[in-house]
Amino acid sequence: MKSETTGSPVPSLVVIFRGPSPKDIATATERLVNVGYRAFEVSLTTPEALTAIRLLADAFGDQALIGAGTVRSVDDVLGVRDAGARMVLSPVTSGPVISAARANGMLAIPGAYTATEAVTARELGADLVKLFPAAPAGVDYFRLLREPIPDVPFLVTGGVDASMAHEFLQCGAVSVGVGHKLLGGTNLEEHNWAEFEQQAARYLDIAHGGETAS
Numbered sequence: 001m002k003s004e005t006t007g008s009p010v011p012s013l014v015v016i017f018r019g020p021s022p023k024d025i026a027t028a029t030e031r032l033v034n035v036g037y038r039a040f041e042v043s044l045t046t047p048e049a050l051t052a053i054r055l056l057a058d059a060f061g062d063q064a065l066i067g068a069g070t071v072r073s074v075d076d077v078l079g080v081r082d083a084g085a086r087m088v089l090s091p092v093t094s095g096p097v098i099s100a101a102r103a104n105g106m107l108a109i110p111g112a113y114t115a116t117e118a119v120t121a122r123e124l125g126a127d128l129v130k131l132f133p134a135a136p137a138g139v140d141y142f143r144l145l146r147e148p149i150p151d152v153p154f155l156v157t158g159g160v161d162a163s164m165a166h167e168f169l170q171c172g173a174v175s176v177g178v179g180h181k182l183l184g185g186t187n188l189e190e191h192n193w194a195e196f197e198q199q200a201a202r203y204l205d206i207a208h209g210g211e212t213a214s
């Protein structure tokens with residue numbers, strides 16, 4: 001699945017769920033698909049994460065890329081594969097995790113922070129490299145990091161608001177990971193679904209340059 005925005009196998013925005021119930025994740029995903037989001041990650045630190053991944057894969061797998069985050073072992077890879085995940089995201093670079101993901105037909109997106117780590121991840125077979133945490137480093141760090149390694153495709157994540165997402169995409173990131181709270185504050189937890197959808201649509205618009213944040 002290639003993004004029309006980036007040409008990457010991963011769309012330009014990946015929504016990260018960490019914490020909500022599987023039912024709430026499924027409802028939020030339905031709302032997000034409605035406004036144009038096409039990639040979703042459920043962190044394995046979320047209770048009943050595999051159940052949530054399975055729900056998303058069954059309901060939205062033909063419309064969106066469903067993945068698992070915080071994957072740190074080969075057993076994790078096999079578990080999320082069986083739940084229907086098609087991409088594997090990690091906070092660190094692990095050769096065995098990358099190999100297992102690729103061997104099972106899933107996208108491998110390990111975490112890195114330095115040029116050495118990013119290049120090592122690519123040499124081990126990473127499809128994209130996750131710059132994490134991105135917000136504390138900032139756009140200037142990312143710009144400098146990319147200068148000597150422009151061939152490394154990056155997904156940036158970690159506290160990235162809408163305006164910063166736009167800047168990262170403008171500076172060459174192929175994708176940005178965004179937590180569900182940045183999309184809609186506490187609206188998911190409070191089941192304010194209409195407001196959640198509206199705020200998520202605004203994030204999408206700002207990230208793609210259609211609106212400026214106030």
